[in-house]
Amino acid sequence: MNKRHLTGILAFGAAASLALAGCAGGSDAPADDTTAGGEAGDTGGTATCDVVTLGFLPGWTDGLSTAYLLENQLTRLGVDVRLQTLTEAGPLYTGLAEGDIDIYPSAWPELTHASYMDEYGDRIEDLGAYYDNAKLTIAVPDYVDIDSLEDLAANVDRFDGKIYGIEPGAGLTRQTQESMIPAYGLEDSYELVTSSTSAMLVQFESAVNAKEDIVVTLWRPFWANDAYPVKDLADPLGAMGDPEALHFLGTKGFSERCPEAADLIAGIQLDDATYASLEDLVVNEYGEGREAEAIVAFIEQNPGAFPTLIEG
Numbered sequence: 001m002n003k004r005h006l007t008g009i010l011a012f013g014a015a016a017s018l019a020l021a022g023c024a025g026g027s028d029a030p031a032d033d034t035t036a037g038g039e040a041g042d043t044g045g046t047a048t049c050d051v052v053t054l055g056f057l058p059g060w061t062d063g064l065s066t067a068y069l070l071e072n073q074l075t076r077l078g079v080d081v082r083l084q085t086l087t088e089a090g091p092l093y094t095g096l097a098e099g100d101i102d103i104y105p106s107a108w109p110e111l112t113h114a115s116y117m118d119e120y121g122d123r124i125e126d127l128g129a130y131y132d133n134a135k136l137t138i139a140v141p142d143y144v145d146i147d148s149l150e151d152l153a154a155n156v157d158r159f160d161g162k163i164y165g166i167e168p169g170a171g172l173t174r175q176t177q178e179s180m181i182p183a184y185g186l187e188d189s190y191e192l193v194t195s196s197t198s199a200m201l202v203q204f205e206s207a208v209n210a211k212e213d214i215v216v217t218l219w220r221p222f223w224a225n226d227a228y229p230v231k232d233l234a235d236p237l238g239a240m241g242d243p244e245a246l247h248f249l250g251t252k253g254f255s256e257r258c259p260e261a262a263d264l265i266a267g268i269q270l271d272d273a274t275y276a277s278l279e280d281l282v283v284n285e286y287g288e289g290r291e292a293e294a295i296v297a298f299i300e301q302n303p304g305a306f307p308t309l310i311e312g
Contacts, residue, residue: 049258055084055092055101059166059197061223062246063106065282066130068291069268069298070105070248074261087196088169089113097123099251102258103265110244112136112171123252128266129245131221131275136172136240137232138163138180139218139225141208148234149184156189158213164203165217168194172217175240183239192217204228221275223283274305 052074056063071081084101086092093113095101097120109117109126112134117124138149146155163181165173177192200216201224207214208228218225218232248265255262270278278298286294299305 049079049261051080051082052102052258052261053082053084053100054103054105055086055095056105057087057089057092057167058085059087060106061279061283062131062134062221063104064291065279066105066248068282068295069278070103070265072292072295072299073264077260077264079258079261088167089116089171090169093120093124096120096249096251102251102254103127104249106130107247107249108134108171108244109247109249111241112175112244115171115174125250125252125254127248127250127255127262128268129247130268131246131270133220133243133272134246135220135243136175137218137220138176138215138235138240139230139232140213140215141204141211142229142231143211144213144231146233147231148236149180149239150236151233152215153185153189155213159190159215161190163190163192163215163217164200165192165194166197166200172219176217179241180235180239183237221272221279223279226276226280227284270305274302277302 054067054070056067058064067083071083074081084095086095092101092104093116096104107113109121140146146152152159163176165176167173173192173194181187181190181192204214204216204224205228206212215233218230220232224230248268250262281294281298281301282291286297
């Protein structure tokens with residue numbers, strides 16, 4: 001594996017932890033002092049479209065990639081774009097609902113984040129879906145000789161009774177704990193070990209280097225599926241849910257306040273090839289600190305990737 005993948009995501013995780021430090025008091029309060037929220041309690045964001053704050057989790061590289069894509073495009077509309085990094089989905093949705101964050105650039109509202117939408121959806125605006133084949137997975141290295149989630153119950157000792165997961169507040173974590181584990185009768189035999197995306201990848205890479213057995217929670221699209229020898233386990237009971245679309249979400253009233261920006265965002269549609277190109281350039285080819293350059297390269301390499309693309 002190219003070490004740049006892992007080094008970059010660890011750096012992102014550290015920066016995001018610092019960004020969330022003001023939210024760590026045990027509540028789902030929004031991130032600290034973002035610039036686009038207006039007065040406290042104002043759920044409409046800023047009064048104009050001069051400044052827009054994008055909130056995302058850098059360890060979730062779909063949001064990382066699309067955040068920098070939107071930064072590029074909105075800046076070309078004359079918008080002052082601010083990037084706000086967080087480490088959990090809960091504070092991000094809270095900030096979006098309260099107007100402290102204007103846009104979440106890659107949300108999973110149909111299934112994975114449905115509980116957050118149930119709680120905050122009346123204060124959130126759907127700005128459109130940009131990708132329609134996202135899915136949650138449970139995976140093992142491709143050298144492991146099991147192929148289905150049904151095989152886990154008979155192989156507890158091989159995996160030391162552990163499934164390595166990501167952030168505790170992630171929808172993937174909830175789906176695994178509340179749906180997959182009981183569906184396959186694993187409640188008494190497996191522990192879901194949660195930490196962070198970067199920590200899970202460290203654990204996975206360590207196991208792969210030693211050719212050891214390991215089972216982890218993953219998702220698609222995600223660069224790690226190509227960087228590592230990954231095999232998704234079949235899910236005959238459908239416990240991880242159906243494929244869903246990835247959406248741009250805005251704070252309520254965003255499209256009325258920023259109609260030109262909302263129209264541009266609604267026109268973004270990425271298929272498998274263009275999404276893979278975007279994430280590979282941002283995460284792998286250019287890496288941490290060079291995201292803006294990666295977006296310029298993406299636009300040059302994918303002319304006409306979406307109808308409203310602003311080139312130059």
